[in-house]
Amino acid sequence: MTFDLTPEQDQLRDAVRALGRRYGHGYFVEKAKAGEHTTELWAEAGRLGYLGVNIPTEYGGGGGGITDLAIVCEELAAAGCPLLLLVVSPAIAATVLTRHGTEEQRKRHLPGLADGSQKIVFAITEPDAGSNFHRLGTVARRDGDGWLLNGRKCYISGVDEAGHVLVVARTEDAGTGKLKPALFLVPTDAAGLTRSKLDMEIVSPENQFLLYLDDVRVPADALLGESLDAGLPALFAGLNPERITVAAMGAGTGRYAIERASEYTATRKVWGGRSIGSHQGVSHPLAHAAVQVELARLMIQKAATLYDAGRDLEAGVSGNMAKYAAGEAAALAVDTAVQVLGGAGMTTEYGVATLLGAVRAGRIAPVSREMILNFVAQHVLGQDKSY
C-alpha cells in the first residue's frame, strides 16, 4: 500500500491551502461572533469544485475519493477554517446518496452538493438514545403513499443552512414486526419540522439544533434508496467517510495551532536575547503535539487509502483509530498552543483559544472516544461487549 498523493492530489492540497489562507481564522471567528455563516468561503470552495471532489463526475463532482475530501477538510482547517459541515454534507450525505440513493435521488441532490449550492445535514442523535443508536425512538409510519415521521433529534449541525435533513428513523417491518432503520430526505421547511438552536460553548459559524418532528409528512420518494432494505447499509456507508474527514479536520486544526504557536515562540523574547522557544519546557510540548498530529495524519492516510480501495472493513478499523488519534492530537495541540502563548494564548487576536471548544467537542462528536475504544476493544482485541 502506498500513501503517496497523486500529482492532482498534491495540486488540490496546494490550491485548497491557498483558498483557506485567503479567508483565514480571523474570517471564521468574525463570522461566528456575528452569528453568520461562512457563506462566501463555502460558495467559492463549491465553485472551485472542492466540495464535490468525492462525488461521481456524472453528477457534477470530481470523481475522486475520500482521500481527496480529507485533503479539503484538513487544508481548510489548517488555515483556521474547520468546517464541520464538510463532514456532514459532502462526506456523509453525498456518500450515502451515491452508494444507496435511487438514481432519481442522486440526480436531484448530488449536483447541488457538488457545487455547494445545496447542503444536506444528518440527524441521528436523540436525547434518549445518545451513543446507543439501537434505541432510536424517531418512528416512520406509512401514511397512504408516503410516510409520517415523529420524534426528537439533538445536536444536529447546520439545519439552518441546509435544504434537507437526512433523518434516521425506525420503521416497523410489516413482515417480521421487527424495527429497522430507514433514512428519509426531509426538507428543512417541511410542515411539522421545527427546530431550536442550542447554545454551545464552541466558537463556530455552524450551529447545532434540537429538532422536533411532529407528524412530518413526506412522500414515498423521500425514503432513501429503492426499499426499506437500503436503510441499514446506507447508515453504515456514512460512517467511514465521517470518521476519516472529521479526523482530517482535527489534524488540520492541530497543524494550524502548532504553526501559530511556533511562529510566536520562535520570536518572543523575555529572557535576554533568547526566544522562549529555545527553552525546552516550551519547545518539547509543542514538538510532542507535532508528533501526535503527524501520527494521526498517517493513520488518516491509511484509512482513506483503504476506503478508496473498497476495503471497507479494514477502513473501519483505521478510520476509527484515525478519528481517535486526531481528536486527541487536536485537543493536545490547541491546549499546548494556548499554554506556550501565555496570556496572548487566551486572546481572540492570536486565534488559538477560539478553537478550544471545537477541539473539545471533537473528542465527543460525531463518535466519542469511549465508543471508539469500545469498537477497538471488541473488534481488534476480541474483548466481550460490555453493553
Ligand SMILES: Cc1cc2nc3c(=O)[nH]c(=O)nc-3n(C[C@H](O)[C@H](O)[C@H](O)COP(=O)(O)OP(=O)(O)OC[C@H]3O[C@@H](n4cnc5c(N)ncnc54)[C@H](O)[C@@H]3O)c2cc1C
Ligand atoms: C458539536 C457537535 C456537533 C454534532 N453534530 C451532530 C449532527 O450533525 N448530527 C447528529 O446526529 N449528531 C450530532 N452530534 C451529536 C454527537 O454525535 C453525540 O453527542 C455523540 O454521539 C455522543 O452522544 P451523547 O451526546 O448522547 O452522549 P451519551 O451517549 O449520553 O454519552 C455520554 C458519555 O458517556 C460515554 N458512553 C456512553 N456509552 C458508553 C459505553 N457503552 N461505554 C463507554 N462510554 C460510554 C460517552 O462516550 C460520553 O462520554 C453533535 C455533537 C456535537 C457536540
